[in-house]
Amino acid sequence: MTDLRGLAVGSVVAQRGVLPEAVEVVRERQHGDMAAVAYLARRRSDGSSFRGFAGLRRREDGIWRSSGGWSSGAPDGVGPEALWAAWGGWGSGQRGTPDVGVRGGWVADPTAALVRLTDPSGRVVEDRVEAGVAILIWDQGLATREAVVELVDADGAVLRRALLERS
Structure with missing residues (x-):
């Protein structure tokens, strides 16, 4: 292994x-x-x-x-609407619709339990927050240009929402 x-x-x-x-x-x-x-x-x-x-x-x-x-x-501080304290990602394939990709980082809201990414077609990629970190990975084309990222609490309520490219 x-x-x-x-x-x-x-x-x-x-x-x-x-x-x-x-x-x-x-x-x-x-x-x-x-x-x-x-x-x-x-x-x-x-x-x-x-x-x-x-x-x-x-x-x-x-x-x-x-x-x-x-x-x-180390972040200088994050605003009250920020999704991430530190984040980044990469992918391969067509720009704006990578075939495979990774996005994620340290979430800005300590009450977040889940990070959900939804592209305009309704495809969803999500990950639970562990140790303050969420890692989103996909292996099929995902329209990232207009994708929305949400921080969700343990009860399913959306805490914060932003476009992926502006989050």
Whole structure:
């Protein structure tokens, strides 16, 4: 069995200039041939902290490889309508309708239990919030340009809503 967590930490170490012991995995999620690992890390150069996602994708030969990622420094503060304290994503395929993709991050509202992404055709991708993090992964074309993201509480009430590209 492939150690996705170890591959992701290795990718962060190689690409972000940190020591392996300076990377803390917060959450990981796999969906089909895609995976994302949320992490906290400290830079070797100045000790500053940052967070992000390391992405992995299983190729046709069955080997998992680095496939994307993002990182962000500590947020300066988030507004009352913000969905994310830190977020990012990547995908491949046609711009605006990636065939496969990952979006997510640290949610801005601590009472959020679920993050739901709905594209204009009604397709829904969702993930529960764990350790303050949601990871949305899809493997079929999704119209992200006009997609809506919602933070939902444990009772199913929508807390916050925004267009994905503006969230």
